[in-house]
Structures are given as C-alpha cells and as structure tokens.
Amino acid sequence: MPITSQPSSSNGPWDAKLQQFHGGQDWAHLENFIEDFSVTTNAFGMPESAKLASVRSIEHSHHYPPADQEPAKSSLAQFLWPSTWSQDTERLILGNGASELIDLVIRMAPRGTWKPGPFRTQYKEYERSARNNEYQMLDSESPEKANVACLVNPCNPTGDYLELAEVEQWILDNVLPGGHVLIDESMQPWHSPEFRDHSLTNARSFVEQIYKDHGISVFVMHSWTKLWCCTGLRLGSVVCPTADHMRAIKKLQVPWSVNTVALAFLDAVVNDHVYLNKTWQMTSAWRKQTVDRIKDRFPEWQCHGREFLSWVWVDTKSEEVAQKAVDLAKAHGVPVRSGRPGYNLPTYIRLAVREPSKVDHLFKAWETI
Numbered sequence: 533m534p535i536t537s538q539p540s541s542s543n544g545p546w547d548a549k550l551q552q553f554h555g556g557q558d559w560a561h562l563e564n565f566i567e568d569f570s571v572t573t574n575a576f577g578m579p580e581s582a583k584l585a586s587v588r589s590i591e592h593s594h595h596y597p598p599a600d601q602e603p604a605k606s607s608l609a610q611f612l613w614p615s616t617w618s619q620d621t622e623r624l625i626l627g628n629g630a631s632e633l634i635d636l637v638i639r640m641a642p643r644g645t646w647k648p649g650p651f652r653t654q655y656k657e658y659e660r661s662a663r664n665n666e667y668q669m670l671d672s673e674s675p676e677k678a679n680v681a682c683l684v685n686p687c688n689p690t691g692d693y694l695e696l697a698e699v700e701q702w703i704l705d706n707v708l709p710g711g712h713v714l715i716d717e718s719m720q721p722w723h724s725p726e727f728r729d730h731s732l733t734n735a736r737s738f739v740e741q742i743y744k745d746h747g748i749s750v751f752v753m754h755s756w757t758k759l760w761c762c763t764g765l766r767l768g769s770v771v772c773p774t775a776d777h778m779r780a781i782k783k784l785q786v787p788w789s790v791n792t793v794a795l796a797f798l799d800a801v802v803n804d805h806v807y808l809n810k811t812w813q814m815t816s817a818w819r820k821q822t823v824d825r826i827k828d829r830f831p832e833w834q835c836h837g838r839e840f841l842s843w844v845w846v847d848t849k850s851e852e853v854a855q856k857a858v859d860l861a862k863a864h865g866v867p868v869r870s871g872r873p874g875y876n877l878p879t880y881i882r883l884a885v886r887e888p889s890k891v892d893h894l895f896k897a898w899e900t901i
C-alpha cells in the first residue's frame with residue numbers, strides 16, 4: 533500500500549485524523565491539577581503492594597522480560613479461574629494494554645462485515661481497528677449478522693450492562709457462522725465479589741458449543757489498566773475460545789510486548805484482596821453520592837449507568853452547558869471527559885467516581901454553571 537501523507541489535525545495531543553480521542557491527557561498540562569475525572573480508573577489509585585513490586589522490578593530491567601509472560605500469566609489465570617486455572621491458562625494471553633489485543637484479534641479475524649454492540653455508543657478502538665483493516669461497517673441496529681462483532685459490556689461510556697444470558701443471545705443473533713466475536717469485560721470485575729459467576733470467562737460450555745456448532749470464536753477481552761489503575765503500565769488480556777486461537781495471536785504478537793514492570797505489577801496485584809474488597813464496597817457508595825449531588829445541584833441533568841461502575845455518564849441536555857462543564861473542570865484542575873470527541877454526543881460528559889473530597893473540587897468548579 534503506498535504511504536500518503538495527510539496533514540495532521542490536532543485534538544489536544546491526539547492527531548484527530550489518525551487517532552481516536554481518549555480522556556486522560558490533560559492532567560500533565562495543568563499547573564493546578566487536583567484529580568483526573570476524565571478516565572474510568574479505580575478511585576483508590578494504584579494498589580501500593582503492586583506498585584512496590586513494579587518499582588522493585590526496575591532492578592531487573594536490564595534483562596529481557598520472560599517470553600512466556602510467566603509467572604504473571606498463571607497468576608492472572610488463578611485470579612480469573614481460582615479452581616480450574618491450570619486447564620484454562622492455555623487459552624489466555626497478556627497484551628500491552630487491551631488496545632494491543634483488540635487490534636491483534638481484529639487483524640486475524642475473517643474479513644467481511646463488522647458490527648458494534650447494541651448500545652448508543654461504545655469504546656471506539658474496536659471500530660478504529662475494524663476501519664483500519666477495511667471491514668464493511670454495519671450499524672448497531674442492522675438486522676444483518678456480521679463476520680466480526682464487538683460488544684463492550686459493561687459499556688464504556690454509556691454504563692449499560694447485559695447479563696450473561698443476554699450476551700449469549702446477542703452473540704447468537706449477531707454473528708455469522710465462522711465469525712469472531714469480541715466481548716470486552718474490562719469493567720465487569722467491578723460487578724461484585726461474585727463477578728466471576730456473571731462473566732463470559734466462566735461460560736466455558738457456551739463458548740465450546742457455539743464454536744462446535746457454528747464455528748463462532750468468542751474472545752473475552754480485559755483491560756486491567758482501569759480496575760487496578762495502572763494506565764501508564766499497559767496491561768490487558770484476552771481469553772480465547774481454544775488454545776489454538778491463543779497461539780494464532782501469539783504468532784502475530786511482537787515479542788516482549790508486556791514489559792518487566794507491568795508483569796511484576798500484575799503478578800502482585802492479583803493477590804491484593806484488601807484493595808478489591810474496598811473497591812467493591814466503596815465505588816457504588818461514592819458513585820451514588822455523586823449522582824445524588826448532581827440530581828440536587830443540576831436537576832435537569834440525567835445520569836446513566838449501572839450502580840457498580842467507576843464512572844457516571846451524564847446528559848446535561850445542552851451542548852453549551854456540557855462544554856462549559858468541561859472547560860470549567862479543566863480550568864480548576866479536575867478534568868472530565870467530553871462526550872463530543874469520538875462519541876459525537878456533545879450534550880454528554882463522563883466523570884470518574886472519586887472520593888467525596890475530590891468531588892467537592894469538581895462541584896466548586898461548576899459553581900458558575
């Protein structure tokens with residue numbers, strides 16, 4: 533393919549013609565920075581135990597990382613499948629953030645049509661990769677089944693969530709025989725301590741059966757940079773339908789794509805039960821407080837999303853008000869994510885769940901709205 537140069541068009545640090553906009557870029561440029569509300573990371577920040585393990589691992593960073601991603605990969609397998617991990621590890625592979633794996637799986641999928649999940653919008657890197665790989669794009673409402681379908685569940689940013697039986701039905705209704713389906717469960721572990729019982733990672737017999745009966749390959753994607761608040765480290769994984777699918781990804785993946793520091797972090801973080809318990813306990817409580825404050829202060833705004841999630845998706849009902857909320861938040865060192873770039877929903881804003889003292893700063897910023 534000839535390389536043609538295109539003039540770049542900036543959207544902050546993003547090249548708007550070539551890259552997808554994401555939150556999380558403002559903090560470094562704000563002298564008065566207080567808290568980042570523009571990303572969906574865990575309100576408790578990086579877990580200390582794992583941070584320490586990753587800092588210690590710098591000592592070994594003059595060596596290459598392990599080519600088999602061990603022992604971190606098996607540790608994650610034990611986290612996902614406490615009793616059956618030894619048989620499931622061969623279906624798991626780690627990536628340099630979920631973003632790397634999203635692109636790899638879409639690149640190796642059968643070409644043809646591509647379809648997003650049923651919600652109003654969803655995390656856009658799936659679509660970006662599909663466009664780059666010249667799929668024919670179908671609308672989420674299209675009655676047609678697709679060769680490749682991607683569902684973000686729970687959905688960032690809308691906060692919608694399908695229960696396991698609904699996800700299975702959606703796959704049956706939307707994927708062609710021989711097709712690939714990517715289900716993104718990055719935000720699913722927030723569900724509760726029983727999250728595994730509600731996850732497609734544990735629907736082994738469904739995944740096996742649909743592959744056997746229809747040749748449909750189900751991939752379950754996780755970004756671990758949100759739950760364990762380590763966006764700068766880059767950590768993701770995908771659970772493949774079979775070990776052969778895992779090997780097909782491994783064949784394409786560049787060696788050592790997950791670095792020593794990220795592997796050390798992962799190997800430690802899966803054992804931090806205190807961190808996850810406080811995450812399950814406090815996220816929904818703090819989220820409710822934020823939603824109540826919004827209802828009280830801005831009764832015309834509408835809050836969306838399931839109660840356990842780490843963010844609130846808010847329709848301000850006005851493009852002007854949303855822009856003002858974004859501008860004021862940034863000016864006061866508490867940036868939020870606008871719904872305009874990428875999602876094209878300019879009346880919406882997305883704000884992370886954070887502890888109440890940080891939320892005070894955000895509401896102070898919005899005093900003049």
Ligand SMILES: Cc1ncc(COP(=O)(O)O)c(C=O)c1O
Nearest residue numbers: 629630631655688718755757768
């Ligand atoms: C639903 C979802 N999936 C995947 C990703 C990619 O995350 P990363 O590449 O940081 O692991 C994100 C990041 O925002 C996300 O929200």
